[in-house]
Amino acid sequence: MMLRPVVAVLEREVLKLLRQRGRLLSAMVRPLLWLLVIGAGLGAVKAAHGEPAYQTFLVPGVLGMTLLFGGMLAALSTVYDKESGVMRMLVIAPIEHYWIVLAKALGATCAALLQALLLLVILGLLGYLSAQVSLLLLVAGLLGTALACSSLGMLVAAFSRSLDNYATMMNLVIFPVFFLSGSLYPVQQLPDVLRLVAALNPYTYGVDLLKHAAIAGPAVSQGADFTVVLDLAVLIGFSVIALGIAAARFSRDTANEPLVHRLANNL
């Protein structure tokens, strides 16, 4: 019964991603810049102190970055759907409105996974993938992180009347989530305050799970800060709670009134 509407929302999300070549390209360039430029630069500093290769440490972080940006930007596009008329199609459809939130979150998850898979292919071609990678943990890490990032995006979108533009979202939401995680540095070695913030950041656990997967080799799995079970519990728990709040917020009786008012005021 709900299958066709949900699949339709997923299909639209993926179709849009594949058509926006610029979005797909920038989703590949961003992590590669971090890995190949910043990774190499900071790696040179660390190598001078006899530390292990920083670039290998960064691989799970940049993979997580693709999931974070991909998932959140796709989920936050819900805010723009309100302006563009797509939300009108969705709210008038004979489906409970919480399904819109779930379908959009799943669509964003698919979009994020697609981008991460493409990046994995590029990383493989560049020789950053290890034969010792744990496929099971990699799949769990990709799915869990993509879902958590998309859920976070839906939570933000549900509480946003209008976010001015993508730059606002990047600077206020996505960058803080990214920098305050274990993507760029091991969490345990951070100063107390930052360590606490990183521990409260659900995205930290996604990157941690990807570290466990030993994408670039066994040395990296030692960079993980938490256990696999804790990572999975946080990612799933956070997604369920975030989507629950977003769906409740979206289904309340007055949820469509801003939309309706805007229509009425435009006369």
Place this chain on the structure above:
Amino acid sequence: MTGAAIRADRLTKRYGETLAVDGIDLAIEPGQFFGLLGPNGAGKTSTIHMLSTLIRPTSGEAWVMGNSVRTHKLAVRRSIGVVFQEAALDRTLSVAENLRFAGALNDLPRAEIRRRSAELLELFGLTHRRDHTAAALSGGMRRALDIARGVIHQPQILFLDEPTIGLDLPNRRAIWRHIARLRAELGITVLLTTHYLEEAADCDEVAFLSAGRIVRQGNPRALTETLGAYIVEVETHRPQELAEQLAPRLGAALIEGERLQFCCDREPADLAALQAELAVTAQAVRWRRPNLNDVFLWVNHSGTSQKRAA
């Protein structure tokens, strides 16, 4: 409930201090073409949004195909199609993809969507545009696509909220031809809101909304007939004086700036005589058949004179 397609009972919507819809009652029969008319802000859109379950009534109740808009929202939404004032389309998707998306949201199988899309695109003259993006369509074609989107699931009732707003005359006519074809082919019940009153002349029944209340309701022809055979318009620099002078013969005048209007049942010969008599004092004297605009003006006029009396 009764066999009415749409029924409203003391339906009310309040936004904070503002009473947008003030306890309206409606009974619209299946297959009827019903017009909800009135100026901007009269409560038309709020009424449509309550009837389509998008906003919750503050009080009162309404039933669409026998289903309560409060408690059976999904059943209501399954039986209706809604065309909003602003298009409910994804501008980045093609014409065919928009219909496919809308069809899937209504749980239609692919083959069914393909068949109905082809029919609707043919009906609305959009077949040759099926692979164009919605953004690339002209305003008129986009509105036609939006109506096709609204009826892809063959609803029993179609809500049209100002379907021709912002369109030029040829496109407005085209949209009305499309709606007429839909009604002829599907026997669909249509609830229309518009403030282009001449567009409502073909409705089976119209209701005039003013400040959230229904102030007049009936068949458009019957309503215009109540005004009399003719509307006499007199342009003059001394409207008050002339209104008083003509009142014993033509009744109360509706004064708009330097223009007086009277409703009357006089013969054209009498009016020609009046025209000659006023040749000096008035700039112009004309008479014509009344239309729905006049009904609306006179409803508001009697409303204000009642207020004055009270």
